[in-house]
Amino acid sequence: MNPADILKKIIATKHLEIKAQEDQREAIKAQAYAVGPTKKDFAQALKAQSGLAVIAEAKKASPSAGVISPNFDPVAIAKNYAALGAAAISVLTDRDYFQGSLDYLAAIRKEVDLPLLRKDFIIDELQIHEARIAGADTFLLIAAVLTEEEIRNFLAIGRKFNMEALVEIHDEDEAHKALAAGAQIIGVNNRDLRNFTTDLSLTGKLSKFIPNDKILVGESGIKTGKDSRLLLDCGCSAILVGESLMRDPQKFKELQEGQV
Structure with missing residues (x-):
């Protein structure tokens, strides 16, 4: 697959997934409201840490990266992350491109x-309702694939469930766009989703546009304590790390503390 086409293909697949569930939309929404708001404060969890x-x-x-974990055991992995001191856990739920699942x-x-x-890749409120039913306390919105109005709308829907x-x-x-829509937690993805190239300096370049009252999260390409120190020094209070920790969970403390 041509890297430049990956994001377009993923979003096209998402539209097909939503269409296939259209007749269940109201039932899914009702079930989400029956579950009700989360009591876990994602934003606070990102503030209540020393280091990152x-x-x-x-x-x-x-x-x-292809298959990162052939013997993938999500519960064991999450339990280990919790024991290591993670503030929160991100779970890939895209099936076709990341082999994830709700x-x-x-x-x-x-x-x-x-x-x-x-x-x-959230493009419809149905996915937010699905997330809450499955037990999620928050969700990702990708500004590259959403309008300002869509981001604003999805943020508002999330907040009905205390999901920031x-x-x-x-x-x-x-x-x-994200700031105009009212985002409170902003992640800078150092990986370009259009071609999957990574530039760790991007967080620093964009941090100057993010007010101090927002929570800044560095994402992607974080492999060493030097990398996380760079993000800490440019104003991040949190980092989102996937591949590096999947391959070597013992890097956790190094990444958390920005050890060089």
Whole structure:
């Protein structure tokens, strides 16, 4: 697959997934409201850490890395992250491109008490309702694939469930879009989703556009304590780490403390 086409293909697949569930939309919404708001405060969890709060990701595979964990056990992975001191856990739920599942999130919810983030390509409120049913306490919004109005609307829907979304940006225009929509937690994805190249300096470049009262999260390409120190020094209070921790969970303390 041409890297430039991956994001377009993923979003096209999401539209098909939503269409296939259209007749269940109202039932899914009703079930989400029956579950009710979360009592786990994702935003607070990202503030209540020394060093960097780590959102540790349960991630079986990705289009760029292929299969990362052939013997993927999401509950065991999440329990280990919790024991290591993760502030929250991100769970990949995209099936076709990341080999994820909402079932993984639901299974982790039964065993782990940390805030859980649904990591997927959210393009419809139905996916937010699904996330809450599965036990998610927050979800990812990707500014590159959403309008300002969509971000604003999805943030508002999330807040009805006390779910404060992580809004992901990759350039200055997306930073302004996210802020105008009212995002409180802003993640800078150092990986360009259009071609999967990574530039760790991007967080520092975009941090100057993010007011101090927002929570800044560094995402992608974080492999060493030097990397996380760079993000800490440019104003991040949290980092989201997937592949590095999946391959070597013992890097956790190094990444959390920004050890060089």
